[in-house]
Each structure stands twice: as C-alpha cells, then as structure tokens.
Amino acid sequence: MPSPLTLASLVVGYLVTLVLVRWVVLNKKEHPVSTVAWILAIVLLPYFGGVLYLFFGINRVERRKRQRRKAVRERLAKDRPRIAKYEIPVPEEFSEPERQIVHLLKNCESPGLTRGNAIEILDDTNIITRRIEEAIMSAQKSIHIQFYIWQPDETGQRLRDRLIERAQAGVKIRFLYDQIGSMRLNRTYLQPMLDAGIQVASFLPGLKFFERWSFNLRNHRKLVVVDGRIGLTGGMNIGDEHLGRDKSFGRWRDTHLEVRGPAVLQMEQVFAEDWYYATQEDLTSMDYFPEPDASGDRVAQVVSGGPDSDDPTFHMLFFAAINLAQRRLRLMTSYFVPTPALVTALSAAALRGVDVQIICPGKSASLVTIYAGRSYYDTLLQAGCRIYEYRRGMMHAKTITVDDDWSFVGSPNFDARSLLLNFEMGVAMYGSEEVAELNRQFDRDVGHCHEITLPERLRHPKRRVFLENIARLFSPVL
Numbered sequence: 001m002p003s004p005l006t007l008a009s010l011v012v013g014y015l016v017t018l019v020l021v022r023w024v025v026l027n028k029k030e031h032p033v034s035t036v037a038w039i040l041a042i043v044l045l046p047y048f049g050g051v052l053y054l055f056f057g058i059n060r061v062e063r064r065k066r067q068r069r070k071a072v073r074e075r076l077a078k079d080r081p082r083i084a085k086y087e088i089p090v091p092e093e094f095s096e097p098e099r100q101i102v103h104l105l106k107n108c109e110s111p112g113l114t115r116g117n118a119i120e121i122l123d124d125t126n127i128i129t130r131r132i133e134e135a136i137m138s139a140q141k142s143i144h145i146q147f148y149i150w151q152p153d154e155t156g157q158r159l160r161d162r163l164i165e166r167a168q169a170g171v172k173i174r175f176l177y178d179q180i181g182s183m184r185l186n187r188t189y190l191q192p193m194l195d196a197g198i199q200v201a202s203f204l205p206g207l208k209f210f211e212r213w214s215f216n217l218r219n220h221r222k223l224v225v226v227d228g229r230i231g232l233t234g235g236m237n238i239g240d241e242h243l244g245r246d247k248s249f250g251r252w253r254d255t256h257l258e259v260r261g262p263a264v265l266q267m268e269q270v271f272a273e274d275w276y277y278a279t280q281e282d283l284t285s286m287d288y289f290p291e292p293d294a295s296g297d298r299v300a301q302v303v304s305g306g307p308d309s310d311d312p313t314f315h316m317l318f319f320a321a322i323n324l325a326q327r328r329l330r331l332m333t334s335y336f337v338p339t340p341a342l343v344t345a346l347s348a349a350a351l352r353g354v355d356v357q358i359i360c361p362g363k364s365a366s367l368v369t370i371y372a373g374r375s376y377y378d379t380l381l382q383a384g385c386r387i388y389e390y391r392r393g394m395m396h397a398k399t400i401t402v403d404d405d406w407s408f409v410g411s412p413n414f415d416a417r418s419l420l421l422n423f424e425m426g427v428a429m430y431g432s433e434e435v436a437e438l439n440r441q442f443d444r445d446v447g448h449c450h451e452i453t454l455p456e457r458l459r460h461p462k463r464r465v466f467l468e469n470i471a472r473l474f475s476p477v478l
Contacts (some may be wrong), residue, residue, distance in 0.1 A: 090102050097402060113300075114265075114300055114471055116262055118295035119258070123397070133158070144225045147376060147426065149239060151239030155240050163193065178202065182202075227290070228289055229293060231259040233256045235256065235411055236255075255397035264292060314418065323349065327403050329403075330400070330442050331358055332360075332399050335364070335415045338414055343379060357385075360389050371471035372474060377452055382452045388452070391450050405432065406435070407435045415475075
C-alpha cells in the first residue's frame, strides 16, 4: 500500500500534468511536432518535463509588451520623419531576388532601403574590438551599446574603462546587456559605470521568476551606436575568448560591420526600441537621430526581429534568400541546427542546380549542438550541398551571400533559437561589392576547413549516428 505522501505526490503530479498538457494544446501555435514533443516530455517526465517547459517552452512576450514596442515604433515613425527621408524606392537595377527580399522585409515591418552608406566588413576579432574602442573614444554626445555577452574580464574591463572616460567627459552613455548571456556582470563591475553617470539596464522578458530566468527569448543583438553617426553590429560579443585567449577554443573567427550613413539611424532605432522595452525611457529625440553624413554609396537595410514580432522575420528572410538563389548560396554560422523548412529549402536549392556551400563550426561550447547539426548532414549532402567544418578555431560568424547581388551579416545563427525565439538584428546589403568581399573571406575560411563527404559519413560508427539523432530531438530548444 503506497504511503499517503506517495499518493499525494502522484495526485499532484497527475493534476500538474493535466494542466500543463491543456496549456500546451491551447497555446502552442508552432509545428505540431513541437507540440507533441512537449506533451510527451510533460507526460513521460513528471515534474521534470514540466520544469523544462516552464523554462524553455513558453513565449512570455505578453500582448502588453508587444503593444509597448509597437508604440515606440509608431512614435519614431510619426515624430522622426528624418529617418524615412533617407529611405529610397527599389532601384531599377535591382535583380528580381533583391526586389522580392525588399518586399518581404517591408511586409515584416522592417525599415526601408537606404542609400549613401559606407560599410566596412571586419573579419578579425582584434580589429573589431579595436574599432569598437576607437568609436567609443571618438564619441562627443552619446554612446548606445548593447551586447548579449559582455564578460567582466580584461577585454570587458578595458572597454568599460573607456566608457567611463567618455562619461566623465560629458558623453551620455546607455549600456544594455542580456540577463542570461551576461550573467557574470555583477554589482562590483557595474558600480563604477553607475558612479560615472552611465545608465545601465538589463534586457528581461519580464519581472517574474520564470520570465527573468527563461533561457528562451534572449536579446542576442550586438550593437554600438556613437553620436548617431557610427554603427557597429554583427556576430561578436565582448570577452577575452573572442580574441583567441581561451585555449579551449583557440582562434576566434567572427564577422562584424562598421557602418556610417543613414543606415545608422535605423540601428539607433533598434536600440531605442530595446531601451524603451527595458526601461520605458523614450529616446525619440533629434539628439540621437542627427542628419546623417553622406558617407558612401552603398545600399543597405537594417533588419531586426524577435518573439514580439507578428512574423518570424529572420526565418522568413533566410527561407526566402535560399529559395531565391539562382546560381550560388553561401552561408556560415556558429550554430547549425536548421529547422525542417530550411533543410528542405537548402536541399531544393541544391537540387535546382544552385551551388550551396555551408561553413559550420568544427568545435563549439555545446557538443549537443554540434551533434544535432551533424544529424542533418546526410540529407543535405545527398541533395548536393557542400558542407565544411571550420577547424582552425571557433567559427562564430553569421553571414549569407546570394548570387552576386545580396548579402547579410548579423547576430542570428542558423537555428530555431535565433530564428524563432531570440531578439536578433543584422544588415542586409544590396550590391556586388559586399558579396565579393564576403566571398573572399569565405574562400579563405574554406582553406581552414575540413569538407564533409557522404563516404566519410557512411563510415561513421552507428553509436555516433545514434548520438546525433538523440541530439536532434532537442533541436527546437538548442
């Protein structure tokens, strides 16, 4: 006869399971496979499955928060016509794929095209860090800075001290970090910034316990905007490991952009939305949206997306880019765990005759992620895709090029977390110069890669295939 305590725990577990299953059925709007997976986890793993769902399964961006972000967008659009002033119609020389991508992003509420930008593509993390430091030290009025990971190590300390210097010189500085990604930032590290007058905030999906510590819905953006005139964004976070000082990773390969021109106003708008979301402080002031300099002739469009958007912007963008490719598609990513839709799109592109080339990491902070990504290799290789694993160190860049016309550099990885759950951003670039530069970088990186082949995959022991397929089950939350 079970003890009363055992019976009580069984009854409570049964009731909790019923409540959670009902919640999942009523509220999960994703693919049915995801819904069934969560139901099975809750039923087969009493208590533990429920805890997993509370941390990983719920989109806690409530309607009021969607409305809050919509309100600041509307205010920017209404009161700051200078931003829209520099947006241009689709140029006649654009290819059909370019036109369709512009149309897609417009319908996903992204800002329009801008011309007159100077864009430099940076692929060395030491140079990226130096450019960030130089931009900070050049500031005269304002610095707006946000990162997913900001480590309180030597690199983080040096950049923090530079921020303090500029704050003491009268520059208005706002510093936004993600609660999970930058969990090592403590009061001891932040207090000197606060004492210097720097405004510091953490980006949280909410204030309740499960909201505060949800591992989903993170702000994965990396952005620096100085005086509304210089913008830096891309894939690199702040920390010693990103400069190759962590022996477990070795050399760190990343890609960032330094932008000048009207696209910087769009980058400033992304920060203004995130800052308002975190602090409710309105930054819609002309002080932060100055008349842009005529810096160059490049056409670019800042793209942002997240779980508060009506549409999964980056998932749609990547899906469309793959399907619109006519000759060649190249992508590199630090986490390759594609959704079923993207696997189909990549396979179909290769079968159409598109030269599909993918650089994936050969090492990662997450072995589960590596294994999950490899579980998709066979399908893609059989379709004709070429897959390379980077072996020189840590691959952390996130770039895409389509034919000779269109390219993208930003923060989103090629996985469900980035494309469906996180707040991400990047820059879409329309023109052959950026594609050519990214292709040169891609060719150099291939020289440090091992190409994966089907015969090699067929020689893998069954045990490894089993582990890869087990890891694949966790794809929706990796």
